[in-house]
Amino acid sequence: MAIQKVGVIGCGLMGSGIAQTAAQAGFSVTVREVNDELLQKGLSSIQKNLARLVEKGTLSAADRDQVAARLKGTTNIEELKDSDIVIEAVTEQLPVKRELYGQLDKLCPRTTIFASNTSSLSITEMATGTSRPDRFLGLHFFNPVPVMKLVEVVRTIATDAAAYEETIQFAEKLGKVPVRTGDRTGFIVNRLLVPYLLDAIRVLQDGLASVVDIDNSMKLGCGYPMGPLTLLDFVGLDTTYYIANVMFDEFREPRFAPPALLKRMVLAGWNGRKSGRGFYDYADPKNPKPVPLVF
Ligand code: CAA
Ligand code: NAD
Numbered sequence: 001m002a003i004q005k006v007g008v009i010g011c012g013l014m015g016s017g018i019a020q021t022a023a024q025a026g027f028s029v030t031v032r033e034v035n036d037e038l039l040q041k042g043l044s045s046i047q048k049n050l051a052r053l054v055e056k057g058t059l060s061a062a063d064r065d066q067v068a069a070r071l072k073g074t075t076n077i078e079e080l081k082d083s084d085i086v087i088e089a090v091t092e093q094l095p096v097k098r099e100l101y102g103q104l105d106k107l108c109p110r111t112t113i114f115a116s117n118t119s120s121l122s123i124t125e126m127a128t129g130t131s132r133p134d135r136f137l138g139l140h141f142f143n144p145v146p147v148m149k150l151v152e153v154v155r156t157i158a159t160d161a162a163a164y165e166e167t168i169q170f171a172e173k174l175g176k177v178p179v180r181t182g183d184r185t186g187f188i189v190n191r192l193l194v195p196y197l198l199d200a201i202r203v204l205q206d207g208l209a210s211v212v213d214i215d216n217s218m219k220l221g222c223g224y225p226m227g228p229l230t231l232l233d234f235v236g237l238d239t240t241y242y243i244a245n246v247m248f249d250e251f252r253e254p255r256f257a258p259p260a261l262l263k264r265m266v267l268a269g270w271n272g273r274k275s276g277r278g279f280y281d282y283a284d285p286k287n288p289k290p291v292p293l294v295f
Contacts, residue, residue, distance in 0.1 A: 007083030011042025015089035017145025023071040089117040092242035105130040115139035120246040133158035151176040185250040195255040200228035211290040229279040233272035
């Protein structure tokens with residue numbers, strides 16, 4: 001049975017992008033947040049993105065209205081019970097995700113595929129908390145979801161081959177390029193990207209160079225679209241901190257250990273762009289200013 005109805009859980013940075021992308025690809029989407037305030041915040045970022053596409057002339061006003069009509073927000077998890085696939089994009093913390101999957105497992109029919117957008121947590125560990133490890137996989141999108149073409153499709157030893165292929169086809173229908181990978185923490189991209197990002201923090205922490213000079217080095221010297229500290233702010237410092245801890249826990253290699261500065265910034269609530277402050281201050285989002293850091 002082909003996937004038609006898509007449930008998305010979490011309407012933060014990633015969930016809002018996944019919901020938008022699925023609705024634009026013609027799927028009927030229901031997205032769930034924990035409360036109305038966060039739901040409205042996520043939905044309004046989708047509306048802004050769609051409005052920008054209309055302004056640029058890449059989406060007609062009529063198409064925008066159809067996309068909006070296919071997209072429903074809710075705080076009630078029961079409204080996801082008819083989904084053919086549920087894509088979970090909630091906070092990168094295993095207890096939060098496991099509790100959610102316990103609820104979903106009772107609610108959704110046996111045929112529903114569960115897909116986690118986790119960056120680093122074990123898909124197998126999440127799956128074993130449900131009655132359907134065979135219909136459980138990872139679907140790892142990249143930020144910003146409407147723009148980045150890649151999606152990692154993660155198979156565990158228990159994932160059913162037909163459910164896996166169905167999800168690969170679904171990813172293609174979203175306009176993405178799927179890559180196949182197994183269930184080792186960080187999959188392909190974060191295995192390579194996270195040590196690089198953490199090293200950029202260590203370079204700053206060691207006093208070797210300034211925030212702006214580190215970013216310019218990788219942008220202008222290596223052609224990266226964003227410098228590593230800008231990218232860290234973009235991904236979210238809290239999310240990066242959770243990811244680094246999970247990866248260090250699995251590999252026990254110093255290159256995955258979260259630097260002390262990252263921990264301090266997260267403790268201070270400096271979570272990057274989404275909280276208004278990280279390595280840069282986003283009081284004027286179009287003109288971020290490096291934050292003077294004392295360490
Ligand atoms: N949502 C939707 N669309 C967005 C967007 C957003 N948040 N931000 C930018 N865009 C769109 C713009 O509208 C623009 O579209 P058009 O080309 O149609 O006009 C396009 O993206 C380019 O944007 P800009 O011209 O404003 O800016 P840019 O050229 O600097 O590109 C960028 C912005 C695409 C984000 C680019 O800087 C980039 O590729 N950065 C690196 C992103 C990256 O590495 N992502 C992966 C993070 S790691 C991850 O996601 C995995 C994990 O588990 C942590
Ligand atoms: P975020 O903090 O922007 O959003 C997470 C959202 O989940 C929050 O709005 C929170 O209220 C919501 N949430 C928590 N529990 C919930 C529940 N039970 N039901 C509904 N909503 C709930 O985080 P994010 O950056 O969107 O990350 C979400 C997931 O995507 C994480 O697993 C992260 O590792 C992964 N991811 C993040 C990135 C990135 O660049 N930020 C990229 C790829 C994957």
